[in-house]
Amino acid sequence: MSTQTALRLTGRNSWEQLAAFQEPRPTAGKHEVLIKMRSAALNFRDIAISTSKYPFKVKDQVVPGSDAAGDIVSVGEGVTGFSAGDKVVVSFDQVTQYGPIKNWENGLGGPVDGVLREYISVPAQTVVKIPSHSTLSYAQWASVVCTGVTAWNSLYGVSAIKPGQTVLFQGTGGVSITGLILAKAAGAKTIITSSSDEKLRHVKEKYGVDFTINYKTTPDWAAEAQKITNGQGVDYILENGGSGTIKQSLDAIAFGGVISVIGFLAQASQDEMPDVSTLALSKAAIVRGIIIGSKQQLEEAVRFIGEKNLELPVEKTFKFTRDQVVEAYAYLTSGQHVGKVCIDF
Structure with missing residues (x-):
């Protein structure tokens, strides 16, 4: 045998x-x-x-x-x-x-x-x-299997990202960088946050992100995102922090924008939890949890990445x-x- x-x-x-x-x-x-x-x-x-x-x-x-x-x-x-x-x-x-x-x-x-x-x-x-x-x-x-499909689901799961829209990615992990590559291939403007200037420089040089925000030196990164978008807000956010960052995501999101909750890397204590329902209502924002995606979404991501030969x-x-x-x-x-x-x- x-x-x-x-x-x-x-x-x-x-x-x-x-x-x-x-x-x-x-x-x-x-x-x-x-x-x-x-x-x-x-x-x-x-x-x-x-x-x-x-x-x-x-x-x-x-x-x-x-x-x-x-x-x-x-x-x-x-x-x-x-x-x-x-x-x-x-x-x-x-x-x-x-x-x-x-x-x-x-x-x-x-x-x-x-x-x-x-x-x-x-x-x-x-x-x-x-x-x-x-x-x-x-x-x-x-x-592509988990990371790529998660990013694809975030950008295409409820509405398809359009050229000229803006996407914000929290951190420089696999989902954020893959999402950045997908968003740029779709003609979107991109913003990425990190606590490391070195990582932000690397992402700028290697992946061509349009704007970077160091959330340690700029703790009110939502205000910076609003400034970058001339007060219009960000159309899509890939939310990796969770309860500790969701308020700033809702402050940064555009009216009618989509926040895809992917991770829980920054937890807030119960007494510091923001009023997510009211904040979402005030922006008519969609806040959706992402559990990777289906085989159909894997097929779609593979086809898109293959056609454009995107360097993951x-x-x-x-x-x-x-x-x-x-x-x-x-x-x-x-x-x-x-x-x-x-x-x-």
Whole structure:
């Protein structure tokens, strides 16, 4: 019997509890495809799962990782449209084809085994082909699965971003930088915030962001965003802070604008919580929570990125060994990165 290496979390106190196991290589069942992994992108969800901070169901001794890019090795009975050799990415949620994700029961790397293993078998309906003409790396395509779809959902989920509109991104992580690239490709003006002048310079030079705001030296960044937009406000905001930054997002948003709540990196105490309902009403703003996105949105993002050959932001890659993956987790947690951290197989 053929075997493969798989990484599993033997405990959930630290990513140091990742361990390598030799396990039977899966096969493609009926309506499934077998994929040889080429790259996996890490997310802060992976950190939360490994440290018991993830608030949803996690399988015991789970294989972590949710973002897969690789090559189809074989197809199961009844599968059409795919063949061995196809380059593909795999949807985060193994059930949701369209519309919002309905629950947290089917996401790879949490309630079900994920992608930090050499081969995975998944339902063919969850797989999207990488455009054959693409020059992007497997790591760049892997980063589309959660990060790219989250950014796509934020900019196209309820209304499509239009040329000349303005988008504000909080921080310089993968979602923000990917969203910045998508927004600029759509002809939008872009603003990004960070506490680091060095990171802001880097994003300006490498990704061409139009405006930068250091929220440490300019704590009222909403007022600065209003100034940048001549008092019109920002049309879209990718809200990574959560309760600690939502008031400023509502102050910065344009009338009728869209705030996509993605993260909770800056929490406010209960007695300091802003009156979100009144602030949203006063601007006729849409405040929506984002749970990544459907397979349909993955298809849309892949098509858009492929057609424009957008250079997605992979900052650093590590090798698929237990020690290198542990190092990658630590690097992601350190906050040094601008863009994505990936594992190459």
